Amino acid sequence: MAKRLDIKDLNLFYGKFHAVENVSLAVPPKNVTAFIGPSGCGKSTVLRSLNRMHEVAPGARVEGKVLLDGEDIYASTVDPVEVRRTIGMVFQRPNPFPTMSIRDNVVAGLRLAGVKDKKKLDEVAERSLRGANLWNEVKDRLDKPGGGLSGGQQQRLCIARAIAVQPDVLLMDEPCSALDPISTLAIEDLITELKKEYTIVIVTHNMQQAARVSDQTAFFNLLGVGQPGQLIEVDDTEKIFSNPGQKATEDYISGRFG
Amino acid sequence: MSTNLADPTRLATPPTFQAVSLSRRIKNGFATALVWGAFLIAIIPLVWVLYTVVQRGFPVILDGDWWQKSLSGLLARQQGGGAYHAIYGTLVQGLVCGVISVPIGIMIAIYLVEYGGRSKLAKATTFMVDILTGVPSIVAALFIYTVWITYAGMGRSAFAVSIALVLLMVPVVVRTTEEMLKIVPDELREASYALGIPKWKTIVKIVIPTALSGILTGIMLALARVMGETAPVLVLAAYAPFINYNLFSGPMASLPLMMVNERNNPTQAGFERLWGAAITLVLIITLFNLLATVISRVLAPKTK
Ligand SMILES: Nc1ncnc2c1ncn2[C@@H]1O[C@H](COP(=O)(O)OP(=O)(O)OP(=O)(O)O)[C@@H](O)[C@H]1O
Ligand SMILES: [Mg+2]
Secondary structure, three states: OOOOOOEEEEEEEEEEEEEEEEEEEEEOOEEEEEOOOOOOOOOOHHHHHOOHHHHOOEEEEEEEEEEEOOEEEOOOOOOOOHHHHHEEOOOOOOOEEEEOEHHHHHHHHHHHOOOOOOOHHHHHHHHHHHHHHOHHHHHOOOOHHHHHHHHHHHHHHHHHHHHHOOOOOEEEEEOOOOOHEEEEEEEHHHHHHOOOEEEEEEOOOOOOHHHHHEEEEEEEEEOOOOOEEEEEEEEHHHHHHHOOOHHHHHHHOOOOOO | OOOHOOOOOOOOOOOOOOOOOOHHHHHHOOOOOHHHHHHHHHHHHHHHHHHHHHHHHHHHHOHHHHHHHOOOOOOOOOOOOOOHHHEEEEHHHHHHHHHHHHHHHHHHHHHHHHHOOOOHHHHHHHHHHHHHHOOOOOHHHHHHHHHHHHHHHOOOOOHHHHHHHHHHHHHHHHHHHHHHEEEEEEEHHHHHHHOOOHHHHHHHHHHOOOHHHHHHHHHHHHHHHHHHOOHHHHHHHHOOOOOOOOOOOOOOOOOHHHHHHHHOOOHHHHHHHHHHHHHOOOOOHHHHHHHHHHHHHHHHOOOO
């Protein structure tokens, strides 16, 4: 049920601070879009605005539109809770619920939404853990706490938890930045796998990662301290990495940039 | 050894590292002495108190009657009887106070941490809680006396004691719950929101369970403290040497009240009851503190 996202003239604020300026961008369905750019340029901010997590921060404000298959998620009639159920998110640091077992972590979204059927929950747990390439490692310890897993396993647990509610879009904010190269590869393989069913947006600082997993890449930049971040260009990943349209993109990718 | 250069233990330049200087050793010794002195000053009265209470009270509470009987029908100088009536009073007054204070305290804390933010109401509430924390128990007791007994015309009763204790317990519960909710990382809240879980459910099912062991520990400690309070029982409940199960009327004993009462009894029997009640109160409070530790161990989020 992957859906497309269209971002139109998005401006994002934290109180008076204008964090991101005039972003317009189309994210096709069943496709991986990578956000790259220097630290502080607003990648996380844009990503969080795509499932209405931006407004959780005190004083945060959004102007512009984000359309999910043509429907504005910021329309006044839309319940942000519904938006977040449809557009899932995986965070930079793995954050399993510490009081819950591995199984309960995976099905937390369903259980707290009122699903009680134990058989269904067990099925979803297994399907999601298999989907996140974690099933074989944890199938004998599903009742053990999620906090007892390694960092890489915890991150895959969080991915399983996010796909258990069957979102249409999956947002990932530097999902591999706390992981070793092997876990990173496991997650990259997983992203390629998930692409068959989900629309994915991933923020990464790792150029090779962006090149490996994404279909299109969006480069964000910051003109100066205190200035809003901007979307410099967005194009097919191959094009961005071989023949970018902007000088700034080329400088950043080739490392000639602060 | 013909040449120094070949010997790595001989240094060409003066050594980079030197022994600890004399002035630092003196300061270190001085600080160590101070810390030990403070430790002893703190520990001596504690041991002394415990020794006195145990030595005088312990023989009294070994008698099975102590835990099962009241002092009903006994003369002041007659030995025997027990403290059941006072133990019952202390526990039930504490319990009623807890049943009222805990929901109020937890809900105030949830408001302050999860909803209040920097709003005026939140600031005002925090300020009130601060003030309430500093209110001496005698003031709380007299306040309840004025409102409940003088104005509302109710009699002195165990329930009046419980509401005075509520005034003392609520701020403690608010404070500990607030601290515990604050240390629940925002990442967990965000993880929950990102699954499409509404805020109130996130609080009830994710935030509170994560903080639960700390919250319960705080509640146990607050209860233990409140049960030793003397001023409210002195002002708001009359002493009864017999068992009174009625919360709302009639005199009801409690351990602090029994001690105050038996202090005026100059006989050997009075002496025994005084110290028996003292050690019983210490034991009950210790039990609650232990319970707090056990709860926090059992409920703390595990990784294994
Ligand atoms: N909660 C917040 N309140 C106020 N300002 C914020 C908040 N979060 C981020 N900002 C500011 O918004 C700007 C963009 O931050 P953002 O986290 O989106 O950057 P980023 O591109 O994700 O950086 P990084 O690569 O380091 O994660 C920064 O200047 C940051 O200081
Ligand atoms: Mg970021």
